[in-house]
Amino acid sequence: MTLVLVFSGLLFAIGTYGVLTRRNAITLLISVEILMNAANLNFVAFSRLWEPELMTGQVFALVGISIAACEAAVGLALILAIFRRFGTTDVGRIDFLRG
Amino acid sequence: MSEFAAVLPKLIMLVLITLALAIESFGSAVVRRALLLTSAALALLGFVYSFWLLDENLRLWSDALVIDNFAVFTDMVLLVLVFIVILAGLEGMGRSGDAGDFYLLVFLSLLGASVLASAGNLIVVFLGMELSIIPTWALVAFRLTDRDGFEAALKYFLMSIFAAALLLYGFSLIYGTVGSVTIPFQGEVETTRLLLAGIALVLAGFAFELAAFPFHQWLPDVFDAAYAEVGAFLSVAPKLAAVVALVRILSGLEGQSDAWTYGVAVLAAATMFWGTLVAFAQTTLKRLLAYSAIAHAGYALVGVAAGNQPGMEGAVLYFGAYGTGVVGAFLVLSVLAGRGFDDQLANFRGLGRTHPGLASIMTVFLISLTGIPLFAGFWGKFSVFWGAVQGDLVWLAVIGVVNSALSFGFYGRIIQRMYLEPAPLEPAPPALGIGADEINWPLRLALGLTVGLTFVLGVLPRLLFQAVG
Numbered sequence: 028m029t030l031v032l033v034f035s036g037l038l039f040a041i042g043t044y045g046v047l048t049r050r051n052a053i054t055l056l057i058s059v060e061i062l063m064n065a066a067n068l069n070f071v072a073f074s075r076l077w078e079p080e081l082m083t084g085q086v087f088a089l090v091g092i093s094i095a096a097c098e099a100a101v102g103l104a105l106i107l108a109i110f111r112r113f114g115t116t117d118v119g120r121i122d123f124l125r126g
Numbered sequence: 127m128s129e130f131a132a133v134l135p136k137l138i139m140l141v142l143i144t145l146a147l148a149i150e151s152f153g154s155a156v157v158r159r160a161l162l163l164t165s166a167a168l169a170l171l172g173f174v175y176s177f178w179l180l181d182e183n184l185r186l187w188s189d190a191l192v193i194d195n196f197a198v199f200t201d202m203v204l205l206v207l208v209f210i211v212i213l214a215g216l217e218g219m220g221r222s223g224d225a226g227d228f229y230l231l232v233f234l235s236l237l238g239a240s241v242l243a244s245a246g247n248l249i250v251v252f253l254g255m256e257l258s259i260i261p262t263w264a265l266v267a268f269r270l271t272d273r274d275g276f277e278a279a280l281k282y283f284l285m286s287i288f289a290a291a292l293l294l295y296g297f298s299l300i301y302g303t304v305g306s307v308t309i310p311f312q313g314e315v316e317t318t319r320l321l322l323a324g325i326a327l328v329l330a331g332f333a334f335e336l337a338a339f340p341f342h343q344w345l346p347d348v349f350d351a352a353y354a355e356v357g358a359f360l361s362v363a364p365k366l367a368a369v370v371a372l373v374r375i376l377s378g379l380e381g382q383s384d385a386w387t388y389g390v391a392v393l394a395a396a397t398m399f400w401g402t403l404v405a406f407a408q409t410t411l412k413r414l415l416a417y418s419a420i421a422h423a424g425y426a427l428v429g430v431a432a433g434n435q436p437g438m439e440g441a442v443l444y445f446g447a448y449g450t451g452v453v454g455a456f457l458v459l460s461v462l463a464g465r466g467f468d469d470q471l472a473n474f475r476g477l478g479r480t481h482p483g484l485a486s487i488m489t490v491f492l493i494s495l496t497g498i499p500l501f502a503g504f505w506g507k508f509s510v511f512w513g514a515v516q517g518d519l520v521w522l523a524v525i526g527v528v529n530s531a532l533s534f535g536f537y538g539r540i541i542q543r544m545y546l547e548p549a550p551l552e553p554a555p556p557a558l559g560i561g562a563d564e565i566n567w568p569l570r571l572a573l574g575l576t577v578g579l580t581f582v583l584g585v586l587p588r589l590l591f592q593a594v595g
Contacts (some may be wrong), residue, residue, distance in 0.1 A: 039295060046288050055284055062291035069298035077305040084301065087249050091294055092402050094256045098290065101260050106266060111278050118284065121277050 031072040040064035052106045052116040056099060062096045132184050132193045135201040136244075138172035142208070146233050150226030158225055159216070165229070166212040173205040173392045178591075183247060192246040196370045196442050200243035204445045207234050207362055207453065210575060213531035214457055215355045216568040218464065228268060231261040232359060246305040251371050255293070255335065256366045259286050265360075266352050278351035282541040285334060289341065293331025299324030300379075300469045310378030311327045317385055325386050327391070328375065334366040336423040346416040355462060357412065358456035361419045366445035369426050375431065375439045382417040390431040391522050397424030398529040405536050411459055411469040414536060415452060418495065422448050422527060428519075428526050429510035437513025440506070443590045447506030447583060451494035454576040458488045461573075462564055474540055476549025485544045487577050492537040497530045502583035505590060558563045 038061055044057025065086040072085020110116050130137075142165050149161045176198050183328040184193040191197075211232060219228050238257025245251040263286070268277035297307075304311045315321065329509040349357045376386055401421025408414040422444075429441030459469055461484060467473045478485040494501035497508075507530060514523040564574070583590055 035298075042291065052280065052284065053561065059287045059291050062288070063294055066291065066294040067299045069295070069302060073298065073302040073305075076302070083249075083307055087252075087297070087301070087307065090249055090253060094252065094290075097256065097260055098287050101263055102287065105263060105276075105279055105283055108267065109280055112273070112276055118280065121280060 028076060031068065035065045035072070038062070038068065039079065050117050050119045052109070052118055053103075055118070056102055056106070060095060060099070063091055067091045120123045127179075129186050132179065132182065132186060133191065135172045135176050135198075136240050137316060138168050138175075138205075139233060139240055141168060142233040143237065144534045146226055146230035148226075149229065155576065162212055162225065162229070162322070165233075165477075166209050169205045169209040173202050175203045176205070186446065189246040190250050190307075191241075191242055191244045192374075196373070197244035200366055200370050201240055203366055203449060204240055204363055205235055205448065206575075206579075208232065210453060210457075210572045211355050211359050213568040213572040213575075214358070214460055215495065216341050217566040218460070219353065219355065219567050224268070224507065228265070231265045232356075234261040235259070235265070235359070235485035236363060240361045242364075242367040243370040245309075245374070249302065249311060249377075251309075251375065252290075252294060252297060255300075256290060256370065257553055258367060259335070262356075262360060262364070262539060267350050268350075268353065270358070272351065274347075274351040275590050278344075278347035282348050285341070285344045287329045289334030292327045292334075296327030296329075296331060298322045300328065304379075305587065309374055315379065322385055325379070327388060329386065332368055332372045333393060336365050336427070337420050338423050338427060339400050339420070340395050342397070342400070342420045342423075345420060346413050347476070348410045349416040349419070350410070354412075354456045356417070357459075358453040361415070361452045361456070362445055363425075364447040365423060366442070366449070369430065369445060373430055373441055376433070378436060387431055387433055387517075387519075390427055390448060390591070391519055394424045394431050394526050395522060397421065397427060398526060399424075402529045402532050405533070408536075409471055411455070411471055411474075411540075414471065414540075415455055418533065418536070419452065421533065422452075422495075424529075425507060425510055425526055428522055429513045431522060432510070432517035432519055434511035434513060434517045437510065438517055439591075440509030440513045442510075443467035443512055444506040447502045447504075448495070450502045450580040450583065451575055453492035453493045454573065454580065455489065455495070456475075456521065457569065457573050457576060458484060458491070461569060464565075464569075471540065471543065474543045474548045476544070478586070479546040480549055487542065487573060489541050490577055490580055493542055494584070496534045500586075502580045502590075504584060505587040509591075521557065533590055552566070 042058050042062030042065060045061065046055060049055055049058060068114055070084040070088040073084060109121065113121055145165050149158050152158055156373035177544050179193060180195055182193060186193065219225055235258050238254050241250060242254030242258055247255050263279050263283045266282055267275045269275045299320050301307055303318055303324065304315050306312055337345040398421050401417045401424060405414050405421065408417060426441045427446040429437040429444060452556035462551045497503045511523040511526050
């Protein structure tokens with residue numbers, strides 16, 4: 028149990044590091060996917076701990092995965108449209124709004 | 127009451143989604159218009175029906191959905207809001223070929239907000255929250271010709287997926303310590319570091335959705351780039367639903383209020399100050415409304431921090447009361463945009479003389495936003511501050527009152543511009559003959575309804591309090 032928590036904490040740290048340091052939209056998206064998978068891992072582990080026969084955690088993990096897929100679908104469409112428009116997916120260079 | 131009858135308002139939202147898909151597949155403008163009017167009528171029907179659901183307090187499908195007064199109140203506000211949004215866009219967006227796509231996204235987000243507000247377990251909370259947010263990314267980027275829309279949507283998208291991941295991780299930690307996802311969580315829970323970390327992450331996720339202080343940067347860009355109707359929708363629907371879910375989760379953690387009271391209180395104070403102070407520096411109405419929306423999220427959080435019954439009820443009805451003012455201001459903006467004005471605050475100079483009707487209703491909305499008695503906004507502020515005083519957070523209530531007083535500085539400045547400053551000397555754009563083009567009837571109906579609600583809820587606050595409490 029502790030081992031799983033340490034591992035998911037490590038994934039969380041990697042994901043957060045990626046979100047805070049990277050500037051490319053797709054790399055950011057992948058960092059967030061790592062974060063979400065850290066959470067999904069937790070759900071599955073805790074599900075075994077608390078209620079192995081109910082599988083609530085497994086269901087939560089499945090819902091989490093499908094929602095991550097929805098986010099990626101809309102997000103990648105947006106990133107594609109932006110790449111066609113600006114010729115870059117670098118978040119630092121798409122910065123015109125002020126205030 | 128059967129399960130079907132209890133979720134009828136949500137089923138109506140599902141029907142709206144299918145109607146929007148139908149709008150998409152019909153080329154004829156007449157059919158599109160008829161379908162949009164049908165949607166508006168259905169939304170109104172759902173609103174009226176919701177009165178029968180008050181005080182039912184049902185839990186459906188192994189506690190997945192909770193139909194209590196908070197949930198029903200949210201459904202009512204959402205349905206009135208979408209009625210107003212449909213009417214406001216009927217002659218503008220409704221005439222374009224993209225009307226189907228546009229309203230499809232609005233209705234999807236509407237259903238998500240409704241599910242979020244009636245969620246009875248953490249899985250449904252997460253599902254509802256994402257369904258209410260994901261369609262709005264596309265709504266913000268809806269103007270394909272607009273550079274700013276893309277940029278705002280990209281920032282909004284990146285911040286909201288990060289917030290969603292934090293929220294999911296927080297949920298996993300809460301599930302890990304409590305052992306159940308059903309709200310309220312069963313039994314006394316031991317306060318462990320794991321649980322505290324979970325609560326902190328959940329607060330961060332909700333702070334994003336509400337645009338509270340450290341997570342607010344997306345909101346001004348989004349309001350700036352989006353259509354006025356989208357701004358009106360976004361400033362009420364997802365936030366009201368999120369505050370209901372937040373209240374439900376926090377009050378469901380029995381005996382843990384010490385863990386989050388001060389966190390939420392500091393969040394509320396920082397959000398109120400930041401929103402109010404930065405609003406002074408704004409030169410466009412959309413950005414001013416965005417920063418004031420941030421401040422208003424802070425006021426609602428005051429009620430959440432109080433943690434008692436009056437505070438929680440106040441936080442929920444806050445967005446209903448505040449919504450009349452902000453939706454109205456966005457509608458005025460949409461009228462002005464239709465006449466060739468952009469949203470520069472300088473354009474309000476002399477509006478009291480050139481467009482007296484518009485200026486007077488704008489004044490009503492601004493006064494309601496400030497929170498002066500006799501208008502709806504006052505009762506929202508009154509109830510959250512009352513909750514804070516009852517919950518021994520007098521200092522927070524005092525900060526709230528100080529911020530309300532400060533906020534009159536920038537709301538009042540617009541009123542001053544409209545009535546005391548002369549109209550700009552440069553010739554007005556040709557489309558803008560004074561009083562020449564009347565406001566179209568759907569938009570006028572929407573404006574009238576919003577003004578009416580601001581007055582009626584201001585004079586008869588019992589309607590609000592009875593719906594929530």
